[in-house]
Amino acid sequence: MDLSAINPALLLASLMVAATPILLAAIGELVTEKSGVLNLGVEGMMITGAICGFAATIETGSPAIGFVAAAVGGALLSLLFAFLTQFALANQVASGLALTLFGLGLSSLLGQDYVGLKPPSTPQLDIPILSDLPVLGQILFRHDMMVYFALALVAAVWAALKFTRVGLILRAVGESHDAAHALGYKVVRIRVLAIMFGGACAGLGGAYISLIRVPQWTEGMTAGAGWIALALVVFASWKPWRVLLGAYLFGGVTVLQLNLQAAGLAIPVEYLSMSPYLITILVLVIMSSDRSKAPASLGRIFHASQ
Amino acid sequence: MLMLEKRPQPSRAFAYLTPLLAVLATMIAGGLMFAALGKDPIEAIRTIFWDPLFGEFSFYYRPQLLVKGAPLVLIAIGLSLGFKAGIWNIGAEGQYIVGAICGAGTGLAFYPMESWIIFPLMILAGAIGGMLWAMIPAILKVKFGTNEILVSLMLVYVAEQLLASMSLGLLKNPEGFGFPGSRNLQQYASAHNADIIEGSGMHWGVAFAFIAVIFAYILLNRHMLGYAIRLTGEAPRAARFAGINPARLILFCLGASGALAGLAGLFEVSGPAGQISIDFNTGYGFTAIIVAFLGRLHPVGILLAGLLMALTYIGGEIAQGSLGLPGAAIQMFQGMLLFFLLAVDVLTNYRLRFSQKGAA
Numbered sequence: 042m043d044l045s046a047i048n049p050a051l052l053l054a055s056l057m058v059a060a061t062p063i064l065l066a067a068i069g070e071l072v073t074e075k076s077g078v079l080n081l082g083v084e085g086m087m088i089t090g091a092i093c094g095f096a097a098t099i100e101t102g103s104p105a106i107g108f109v110a111a112a113v114g115g116a117l118l119s120l121l122f123a124f125l126t127q128f129a130l131a132n133q134v135a136s137g138l139a140l141t142l143f144g145l146g147l148s149s150l151l152g153q154d155y156v157g158l159k160p161p162s163t164p165q166l167d168i169p170i171l172s173d174l175p176v177l178g179q180i181l182f183r184h185d186m187m188v189y190f191a192l193a194l195v196a197a198v199w200a201a202l203k204f205t206r207v208g209l210i211l212r213a214v215g216e217s218h219d220a221a222h223a224l225g226y227k228v229v230r231i232r233v234l235a236i237m238f239g240g241a242c243a244g245l246g247g248a249y250i251s252l253i254r255v256p257q258w259t260e261g262m263t264a265g266a267g268w269i270a271l272a273l274v275v276f277a278s279w280k281p282w283r284v285l286l287g288a289y290l291f292g293g294v295t296v297l298q299l300n301l302q303a304a305g306l307a308i309p310v311e312y313l314s315m316s317p318y319l320i321t322i323l324v325l326v327i328m329s330s331d332r333s334k335a336p337a338s339l340g341r342i343f344h345a346s347q
Numbered sequence: 348m349l350m351l352e353k354r355p356q357p358s359r360a361f362a363y364l365t366p367l368l369a370v371l372a373t374m375i376a377g378g379l380m381f382a383a384l385g386k387d388p389i390e391a392i393r394t395i396f397w398d399p400l401f402g403e404f405s406f407y408y409r410p411q412l413l414v415k416g417a418p419l420v421l422i423a424i425g426l427s428l429g430f431k432a433g434i435w436n437i438g439a440e441g442q443y444i445v446g447a448i449c450g451a452g453t454g455l456a457f458y459p460m461e462s463w464i465i466f467p468l469m470i471l472a473g474a475i476g477g478m479l480w481a482m483i484p485a486i487l488k489v490k491f492g493t494n495e496i497l498v499s500l501m502l503v504y505v506a507e508q509l510l511a512s513m514s515l516g517l518l519k520n521p522e523g524f525g526f527p528g529s530r531n532l533q534q535y536a537s538a539h540n541a542d543i544i545e546g547s548g549m550h551w552g553v554a555f556a557f558i559a560v561i562f563a564y565i566l567l568n569r570h571m572l573g574y575a576i577r578l579t580g581e582a583p584r585a586a587r588f589a590g591i592n593p594a595r596l597i598l599f600c601l602g603a604s605g606a607l608a609g610l611a612g613l614f615e616v617s618g619p620a621g622q623i624s625i626d627f628n629t630g631y632g633f634t635a636i637i638v639a640f641l642g643r644l645h646p647v648g649i650l651l652a653g654l655l656m657a658l659t660y661i662g663g664e665i666a667q668g669s670l671g672l673p674g675a676a677i678q679m680f681q682g683m684l685l686f687f688l689l690a691v692d693v694l695t696n697y698r699l700r701f702s703q704k705g706a707a
Contacts, residue, residue, distance in 0.1 A: 081496065121686065130351070130697065131689040134435055134496065138636055139689060143682030149675035260675075265504045272497045311512035318501040322487070329493040344351065344697075 052296055057188055058254060060292025062087070062246040062263075064191045066270035067277070067284045068198055069242020074274055075202065076235035077215035077338035081137025082122050083243050084267025085144020090115040090244025091251035092148040095258045098160045107160070108187065108248050115244020116237045118144055123236040126342070127229045133340050141267070149260045160256050187249050192285070194242070199281035211235060215336035218343040228343050243267065265318065272321045278334035287324075294320050351697040361695040366641055366652070369688035376687070377680045386670050394670060395662030395677075408661050410548025414619050415660050417552040418443070418611035420653035422635035424559045425604030427644040431567075432579040434600045438484065438499025439608040440632025441506035442477040446609020447616035448513050449476025451623050454538035455518060455530060465538055469613060470551075477609015478602050480506065485601035489594045495601065503632070511625050518623050528624035532617045540618030552614025556653075559607060563646040576600065608632060637685045656681065 066083050073080050093114030098107030118140065125136040202208035211231060214221045218228045250266065251258050269291060277283035298313045306313065374396075378388035399408035422439045429436045436442075450473030457465050484498040518529040532538045543549050567573035579586040579596055587593070611631065620627045638656050642649030663677030 125686065125689050129690045129693040131692060135640060135685075136689055138437060139682060139685040142633060142637065143679060143686060146675055146677075146679030146682045150673060150679055153673055153675065265501070268497060268500050272494075272501070275494065275497070309512055309516070311508040311515075315505045315508045318504045322493075322498050322501050325497055326487055326491050326493050329491050344353070 052300060054184070056289060056292045056296045057184060058292075059295045060288040061188050061191050062249045062254060063266050063270045063273060063291060064195070064285060064288035065187075065246035065249060066243040066267055067273040067288060068191070068195050068281065069239040069246075070270055071274050071277070071279060071281060071284055072198060072202075072211070072242075073235050073239035074339055075215045075279060075336055076211050076232045077218055077336050077341065077343075078126065078232050078236055079133045079137065079340040080119065080122055080140070080236060080239055081134060081271065082119070082140025082144065082267075083239075083270050084263060084265065085141035085147075086115040086118050086240045086243035087144075087247035087250070087263045087267045087270075088148040088261065089118045089144045089151075090247030091263060092152045092155070092247075092258060093244065094248025095160060095251040096151065096155055098252055099155060099158055102161055104161065104252055107252055108245060111244040111248030112241040113244070115240040115242070115247065117240070118147075119236050119240025119243075120233075122240075123233045127233055127236075130342050130344055133342075145261060152258050152260065155258045156260075158258065160252050162256070185253055187245070187253065195281050195285050202281065212336070215338055218338045218341070222343070222345055228345070232343075243270070246270070269317065269321050272325055276324050276328050278328070279336065280334075290324075291317060291321070350700045351693065352700045353697055354695075357695050358698075362643065365691045365695055366643060366648070366688060368691045369641070369684060370655070372687040372691065373680065373684045376683055380676065380679070380683075381672065384672070384676065386672055391666055391670060391672060394666045395659060395680075398665055399658055399661045408665070410542075410546065411661050412654060412657050413548040413553045414550070414657075416653045416657035417550070417556040418615055418631045419635050419638045419656055420556040420650055421552065421559055421611040421614075422604075422608045422632060423638035423642065423649045423653060424556075424563045424646060425607035426635055427639045427642070427646070427649060428563065428566075428576060429600035429604050430580075430639055431644050432576045432596055432600055433583065434597055435496045436481060436484070436499050436601050436604045437496055437636060438481070438501075438503045438632070439604065439635055440628060440630065441499070441503035442480045442605040442608035443612035443615075443632045444503075444506040444510050444628050445480040445612070446473040446477035446605075447612030447627070448510060448518070448623060449473055449609070450613030451529060451532060451538075451616045452513075452518060454532060454535065454617065457538075458530065458535060461536060466540070466551075466617075469538060469617060470610065473609045473613025474606040475609070477612065478606040480609070481601045481605020482598070485598050488597055488601075495597075499601075507628075510623070510628070514623050514625050520622075529622045531621045533621040538617055540614050550614060550618045552611065552618065555610055555614065556650075560646045560650050567646065572599065608635075634681060637681055640685060641688055 066087055070080065070083055090111035094107040094111030097110030098104050101107070122136055122140045125131040125139070126133050202212065210221070210226055214226060214228050214231050222228050246266070247263055250263060255262065273284055273287045273291065276287045295317050298316045302310050302313050374392055378392055381391040382388045399405060399412065422443065426436055426439060450469040453472035454465055454469045480502060481499070483502060484493070484495040487493040487498055488495045514527045514529060520528060520530045540550050540552065543551065543554065567577065575586065575591045575596060578589065579591060579593065616623055616627060634656060638649060638652045641655070642652035659677060659681060663672070663674065663680070666672040667674055
């Protein structure tokens with residue numbers, strides 16, 4: 042084994058790349074859950090976003106259009122979930138699972154003709170002075186736009202939830218939909234919008250995997266990233282900045298185990314590949330003692346009787 | 348404007364009708380999808396739903412119905428117990444894999460000895476393996492309140508890695524010329540899950556599936572524990588006041604569903620699949636979720652739903668061969684079924700009403 046082959050600066054830089062897909066998906070799911078809706082379909086929306094983004098990029102040659110298509114694809118798929126849970130009043134757990142199963146089927150159907158293709162690469166940001174900084178430049182300032190977009194999104198969600206009226210209404214709907222309804226807020230409409238926001242973010246996260254992280258299309262390529270994003274929201278106690286922290290933690294674990302695989306550690310590859318999932322479980326166990334931060338109406342069905 | 352009005356009591360008629368409505372709606376939507384793929388929709392639907400049962404080669408496909416239906420029914424019966432009580436085990440795929448590994452490992456440990464005791468031991472090992480794997484989320488939920496949905500699902504990915512490690516390492520066939528995968532259990536008489544009646548598709552897994560249906564029916568309708576499960580699902584507060592121990596219920600529901608999923612894995616690996624290999628699992632653990640809901644979480648309903656879902660698997664394979672229908676289309680078709688089911692299910696608890704203007 043050769044641990045010296047692992048370059049810490051490169052490790053940190055790839056950590057940011059590895060964390061971005063789950064960060065995007067988790068921040069979207071956070072907004073959805075803040076509105077009181079538990080959407081377990083993140084995995085399905087991510088994989089749909091992955092193929093929508095990939096296909097659009099191949100067809101147009103522009104990764105920017107690809108990411109837009111991924112967001113639209115994810116949001117459209119999430120509309121199905123919104124219809125089931127908000128209008129047909131179906132169980133949210135079951136509907137989320139349905140969304141994932143459907144999304145996995147849909148994506149492999151859409152992706153048949155795209156297996157083995159290589160997308161055009163996404164340009165990396167090159168900021169004149171910052172990118173040339175010795176170590177920091179490599180770690181922080183030589184990524185693609187989406188890495189920074191994800192960071193900005195976390196800040197925006199945090200600010201919106203904390204300081205704006207929209208955020209206040211969203212939280213009110215999530216804490217007590219009956220009270221929010223009595224105050225005259227359109228509970229269903231707000232929730233549908235929150236679900237679509239979650240879908241769009243998950244789609245972006247998926248496209249980041251297929252366009253930048255891998256970059257290729259294979260069936261089922263998200264490999265549980267959507268579920269890890271769901272766990273991340275619990276880990277973060279529904280706080281945006283802690284989602285960021287959690288995502289970088291998981292990104293770090295993923296990158297580290299890949300590096301250890303490459304360095305030829307004595308542990309078999311399969312057991313190293315288990316580690317992100319095992320650590321997710323461990324983190325869930327540690328965090329689950331305190332459920333008080335969850336939105337009070339999370340997962341409950343709202344039906345305005347009169 | 349169209350409005351929903353809560354029924355004072357869930358409609359019995361719609362409880363029976365909604366699965367049929369959902370299947371019908373899926374056939375229509377699926378037909379549209381097949382048409383969009385450039386296939387004749389009528390022929391595609393006929394190939395999937397009619398040919399396996401009454402077509403030219405139905406003598407071959409009818410036994411397959413049992414072979415594919417048995418694991419689905421076994422797993423779905425277990426899942427339905429938990430789903431009824433609001434305990435969501437969605438990691439059946441992982442329990443299925445671990446059950447198969449434990450069962451096949453037990454059998455291979457005896458190789459090449461021949462004895463009648465080996466197969467029963469394998470069944471036991473499969474059930475215990477699946478149960479222990481499901482006990483991880485159960486105990487974490489009881490001890491720490493950890494979300495069982497996420498933990499059981501994470502364990503699917505762990506189990507898949509374990510499967511890869513086993514088929515490349517510990518259980519690899521020493522006479523397999525270096526190919527991944529274990530010895531073929533079909534060629535090891537004592538460990539082979541053969542048809543009870545030759546050529547009928549009726550292997551031991553099918554027998555166990557029928558037994559599971561009967562036991563689940565008795566449990567839910569005639570036993571105190573089944574009553575506790577139903578009560579917890581329908582009125583959790585009332586259940587707590589009635590002194591029902593939620594921890595015991597969680598351990599039982601997850602344990603039972605894990606054991607059944609483990610059994611399904613064992614019967615599959617020792618029969619139709621034959622060997623432990625990297626991808627011997629085919630997603631039955633996830634499809635069983637659809638089966639459980641399609642059967643309305645009722646044992647007899649699940650039996651019928653399992654057979655229907657098996658039909659779509661077989662019909663899908665035929666359509667893949669004869670019409671060139673992509674395999675993913677069938678997967679999407681099954682996903683659609685769950686969607687429509689959840690959507691029309693609203694009619695069981697609510698009725699549609701035209702509201703007068705200004706009445707709201």
